[in-house]
Amino acid sequence: MKTRYVNLNDVSNKKTFRDMRKWQKERRSKEKDLTENIPQCSKKRIQEIKENRSITSYTWIGHSTFLLQLDGLNILTDPVWAKRMGFQKRLTEPGISLEDLPDIDVVVISHGHYDHLDFPTLKKLKGNPYYFVPIGMKSLFIKKGYQNVREMSWWESFEYEGIKIHFVPAQHWTRxxxxxxxxxxxxxxIFQTTSKTFYFVGDTGYFSGFQEIASRFMIDIVFMPIGAYEPEWFMAVSHISPEDSVKAFIELEAQQFVPMHYGAYRLADDTGPEALERLLREWKRLQLPKEQLKVLSIGETVM
Structure with missing residues (x-):
């Protein structure tokens, strides 16, 4: 019998056919402006990125995909360059083309949903990456022909080329x-380097696990999802709202918030600009320091 994994406190996100029908009926009644999109960075640092093996940097490719350059390693999170997701066209082009990427040393996968795990993308990556994946996923990677794969359970850690890599809980599901x-x-x-700690949240609803993570790690930079939350009665268990993402950031006691998981694919009823507007409004309402929020254009690099 196959192992079936669960959330903390056995929180379930199972939905009924009736729930799906209700959502689809709601969606038909909504009018959304899909002409406004998240902007591309006007000054991309492609050559610097290709040559960089010493400076800490991160670049938002789009959705949940980041290129992290940490202690000489090139790391990709949830690499997805797919032009479509199901029946929906990608709304914004990836911030950097696959051809312009440097050789990749490490890839981390948060879970198996297609907007986070795209094998056609993985086949095109330069270099010979080492893959870190959630427990239960290694066999799929082996079947696809990948050998450098390490499977990890929640709270498990592994040191790779001087960087400590930790797999931590999220509240979600997969299929x-x-x-x-x-x-x-x-x-x-979570990536612990010689100078900073980075937390790539993956895909999650708001959950008590943020407090536990905060008790174990001192986070400098958190890459936090803010999109695919509408309708909230349907999505809240597995997709955090912009307001709750700020609440989670405060609980984490992190130094900087970098929003992600918005603006590339239409996975729910909200739009990228709507998610960002709600995030900015909540940030202002709580009077949080402006310098702690780093909103990136697609393809923008922070060095």
Whole structure:
């Protein structure tokens, strides 16, 4: 019998056919402006990125994909360059083309949903990456021909080329085929370098795990999802709202908030600009320091 993974406190996100019908009926009644999109960075630092092996940097490719350059390693989070997601066209082009990437040393996968794990993208990556994946997923990677794969459970850690990599909980679910629901886990990744600690949250609803993570790690920079939350009665368990993402950031006691998971694919009823507007409004309402929020254009690099 296959292992089926669960959330903390056994929080369930199972939805009924009736729930799906209700959501679809609501969606038909909404009018959304899909002509306004998240802007591309006007000054991309492609050559600097290609040559960089010493300076800490991060670049938002789009959605949940970042290129992190940490202690000489090139790390990709949830690499997805797909032009479509299901029946929907990608709304914004990736910030850097696959051809312009440097050789990749490490890839981390938060979970198996197609907007976070795209094998056609992985086939095109330069270099010979080492893959870190949630428990239950290694067999799929081996089947696809990948050998450098390490499977990790929640709270497990591994040191790779001087960087400590930790797999931490998230509140979500996963599925790639009809009968494989939750047969692999989901979570976030924390990278501890010689100078800073980075937390890639992955895909999650708001949950008590943020407090536990805060008790174990001192986070400098958190890459936090803010999109795919509408309708909230349907999505809240597995997709955090902009307001709750700020609440989570405060609980984490992190130094900087970098929003992600918005503006590339239409996975729910909200739009990228709507998610960002709600985030900025909540940040202002709580009078949080402006310098702690780093909103990136697509393709923008911070060095």
């Amino acid at each position: 790639r085929t009809f009968n494989d629901m939750n047969t692999s886990h989901w979570g976030g990744w």
